[in-house]
Amino acid sequence: MEGKIELLWRGATVASCLIALAALRFSQQASRKQHQITRFGIARDLHAVLINDSARKARHRLGCLHWQNKSISGEGEERSEVMSAYFAMLWAFEHVASGRELLLKDSGNEPDAAVLFLDRMITVHVLEYICTFHEIKKKLTESDTSDEVFDGAYTESFVALREALRETADDPTRRKLENHTNNSESCRCACHRVTPRPADPPRYGAAA
Numbered sequence: 001m002e003g004k005i006e007l008l009w010r011g012a013t014v015a016s017c018l019i020a021l022a023a024l025r026f027s028q029q030a031s032r033k034q035h036q037i038t039r040f041g042i043a044r045d046l047h048a049v050l051i052n053d054s055a056r057k058a059r060h061r062l063g064c065l066h067w068q069n070k071s072i073s074g075e076g077e078e079r080s081e082v083m084s085a086y087f088a089m090l091w092a093f094e095h096v097a098s099g100r101e102l103l104l105k106d107s108g109n110e111p112d113a114a115v116l117f118l119d120r121m122i123t124v125h126v127l128e129y130i131c132t133f134h135e136i137k138k139k140l141t142e143s144d145t146s147d148e149v150f151d152g153a154y155t156e157s158f159v160a161l162r163e164a165l166r167e168t169a170d171d172p173t174r175r176k177l178e179n180h181t182n183n184s185e186s187c188r189c190a191c192h193r194v195t196p197r198p199a200d201p202p203r204y205g206a207a208a
């Protein structure tokens with residue numbers, strides 16, 4: 001009789017262990033899934049920084065000058081407004097770069113699906129701004145040579161992001177990311193084929 005009870009007790013212990021292990025595995029899978037959902041959410045939020053209202057306004061400000069190859073007036077409000085938009089976008093990319101770095105660290109420095117998703121979403125923006133930043137900085141400098149554009153660390157952050165994207169890009173995109181690495185060269189951007197245009201007449205007291 002005692003032997004039977006012992007066997008029953010052992011059977012019950014094994015069964016409860018199996019149930020506990022199954023529950024643990026289920027909760028680990030659910031937790032992994034939740035973790036991955038969170039990572040995708042972070043990637044989506046990082047991309048949003050490049051398309052929010054502030055980025056839209058800055059892109060319009062910088063893009064018009066870039067694509068039309070137009071000079072910046074050294075008088076009035078224009079230079080200050082362009083400088084503000086220029087740094088706003090450099091800092092937006094810095095924010096994206098630091099977020100991407102954290103995502104990458106969290107996945108053991110291996111680009112997982114969330115990092116690849118982020119890279120796919122932001123690469124087109126980085127490609128556009130490679131030329132934009134070079135050309136706008138040149139125009140800002142030409143518009144007032146006595147007022148240097150101090151953008152060193154922020155530019156380095158953008159360059160580091162561009163380098164990081166090369167790791168996950170396909171071959172044609174990787175080649176584009178290697179274009180126009182400094183201002184001693186140009187790229188295939190259409191702006192280089194546009195005849196330079198003079199600055200608009202200076203405006204004073206305009207809202208930024």
Ligand SMILES: [Zn+2]
Pocket residue numbers: 130131180186187188189192
């Ligand atoms: Zn270019």
Ligand SMILES: [Zn+2]
Pocket residue numbers: 066131132135189190191192
């Ligand atoms: Zn360009």
